[in-house]
Amino acid sequence: MKKNILEISSFSNEKLKYISGLKEKKNREKSGTFFIEGFREIQRAQISGKVKFEYILTCPDCYLGENEEDLVSSIDAKTILVPKQIFEKISYRDRPDGLIATAELPDFSLSSKTKLSDDPILVIEGVEKPGNLGTILRTAEGAGFHKVFVADPRLDLFNPNVIRSSTGTLFTLDVFQSDIKELYPILKNAGYKTFAVTPEAKSLHWDADLKGKVALVFGSEQYGLSEYARSQSDQYISLPMKGVADSLNLAMSAGILMYEVLRQKSQIDN
Structure with a gap:
């Protein structure tokens, strides 16, 4: 036409x-x-x-x-x-x-109609940097995380940097924006085990059983996880840090954990 x-x-x-x-x-x-x-x-x-x-x-x-x-x-x-x-x-x-x-502007808000399957879920709480969120979304799509919950963000999901860094996967993934206190009960009622990723955790990510209905929960770049998310999570896990730095970039950490979930899942599938 x-x-x-x-x-x-x-x-x-x-x-x-x-x-x-x-x-x-x-x-x-x-x-x-x-x-x-x-x-x-x-x-x-x-x-x-x-x-x-x-x-x-x-x-x-x-x-x-x-x-x-x-x-x-x-x-x-x-x-x-x-x-x-x-x-x-x-x-x-x-x-x-x-x-x-x-x-x-599309409506990405969480609602009672939101349905969860058995697939792994990613939760990003309080994210501040558009480039990080976009990179996380792009990685989530690659690792097979079809649902990403952006809880209490300190940015606008439709910032051009989010869209660019995500290469448009902001739209192809199921992305939801929600209050963290609204999200946790939904995850628990659906039978998900929540893993809070935090540097002070004693359990390393490769020792955790990340198969089945798991939700990885990450905090903001500056403040980390809220006290609510810490108190409501089922288990704490961390990434090993061998150098002077005490933490990794948020997008890097999320990528490592998502691909560890994919690795463990592939062992079951094979």
Whole structure:
């Protein structure tokens, strides 16, 4: 289907100022919309079925592949064409690939309708750094963690850095935002064993039985786990630290633990 395309060549245009403004949290909250940049990220948002698109901003001079026009044509959104210098000014990236979309903010809140299977679950409490959360989501997708609960975050899930670092897996995973005190009873009622990952734990991660219905629980980069999460968890585990540093980056720690769960699960499957 041939789409009507609006060509705009001035950054002072109100539509372009609106799209660019969505890089800031206050504007996302005010409008109820957000900013998705990149072919892969937009494609995964579309595939997920969770996102209702509004605008697609395009710049063919910035395209890096051959499938951009097919993607633009397949999305039900108003299309805007801009010159390279305008696109680069709006872009959040050092090397933009010619595609930016805006969409309505999806609802990722936890509800009574949320169903849990027997698969392992990841819980991230109080996360502060968008890049860390995005990397964790990308790793979770690779390790087979289909549900990620972001509890009491100190960031906006729809920060462009979260979307970029997650390579769009923010949309393809089942991601839920919740209060930690709301989440623990749900996990316990579903029969999950919760493992609090904390440096002071005496049990190392490779000695823990991480098979079956397990939930790995990580705290924030600066503050660690809350007292509530510590008190409600079934077991404490830690990663061995052999050097001067007393802890690892949050995304690194989560990645190691998720792949240990995958390793233990594969032993059962084989």
